[in-house]
Amino acid sequence: MLDYDREADAYDATRGGEPRAEAAAHAVLGLLPDTGRRLLDIACGTGSVTRRLAAARPGTRVTGVDLSPGMARMAAARLPGAVLLADSRRLPFADGTFDAVTSVWLLHLLDRPADVGAVLAEVARVLRPGGVYVTTVDKAAAHDVGSDIDAVLVPRPRRPAPDSAHRVTEHAAGHGLLPAGQASFPGLGQGRSPRDTIADLRRGWFTMLPPGDPRADRLTERLAALPAQDRRRPDPRFQLRSFRKP
Numbered sequence: 001m002l003d004y005d006r007e008a009d010a011y012d013a014t015r016g017g018e019p020r021a022e023a024a025a026h027a028v029l030g031l032l033p034d035t036g037r038r039l040l041d042i043a044c045g046t047g048s049v050t051r052r053l054a055a056a057r058p059g060t061r062v063t064g065v066d067l068s069p070g071m072a073r074m075a076a077a078r079l080p081g082a083v084l085l086a087d088s089r090r091l092p093f094a095d096g097t098f099d100a101v102t103s104v105w106l107l108h109l110l111d112r113p114a115d116v117g118a119v120l121a122e123v124a125r126v127l128r129p130g131g132v133y134v135t136t137v138d139k140a141a142a143h144d145v146g147s148d149i150d151a152v153l154v155p156r157p158r159r160p161a162p163d164s165a166h167r168v169t170e171h172a173a174g175h176g177l178l179p180a181g182q183a184s185f186p187g188l189g190q191g192r193s194p195r196d197t198i199a200d201l202r203r204g205w206f207t208m209l210p211p212g213d214p215r216a217d218r219l220t221e222r223l224a225a226l227p228a229q230d231r232r233r234p235d236p237r238f239q240l241r242s243f244r245k246p
Contacts, residue, residue, distance in 0.1 A: 040101045099130075116162050
């Protein structure tokens, strides 16, 4: 997993920046009820999405939490007094505190199924009856856009997706959360180029191949032979699912 304290200062610039945050917030808001007094954004990161949720719902008290001090520091600058340092598996709130809970790009980071279950359990606990949870799912699959890069990467061994829509729906059901809707949004500026993909492959991202594995070297050679090494292929399209607490 990335060191998000070290990544915090450069995170927005390397992850699509403000356009991606705007697209994400717009899609999330489309799945949230218009009414609601309190909203919790867990793993709020730099707060770029969180502040848009707050701006769009001025009558709603929005709180952000993140486990990384570096990320929480940046989010707190955008939402003074509304960001806490906290683990999404052990939220520091009473039962039934929130009308809505959101998490954008969190569940794919949790390697253990037990951790995904723990997050969903906490979400269900802090939601009020009738409350809604909105989360991204299938993040890794969103980057498979049918490009020449994807064709090269087909043979790579992949990690099981902890945030698969099916798995998240199962965990949600186990904690009494029922499917309520879905949406998608573009990862603006996040299309892969061959050169960037090579760099990510060498870091061991999006694959079970450790750096230096001969299979990674063969994939690197094929990626290096693709045309337009610095041209980004189509942007990913991220998926959202919403769940309601009866």
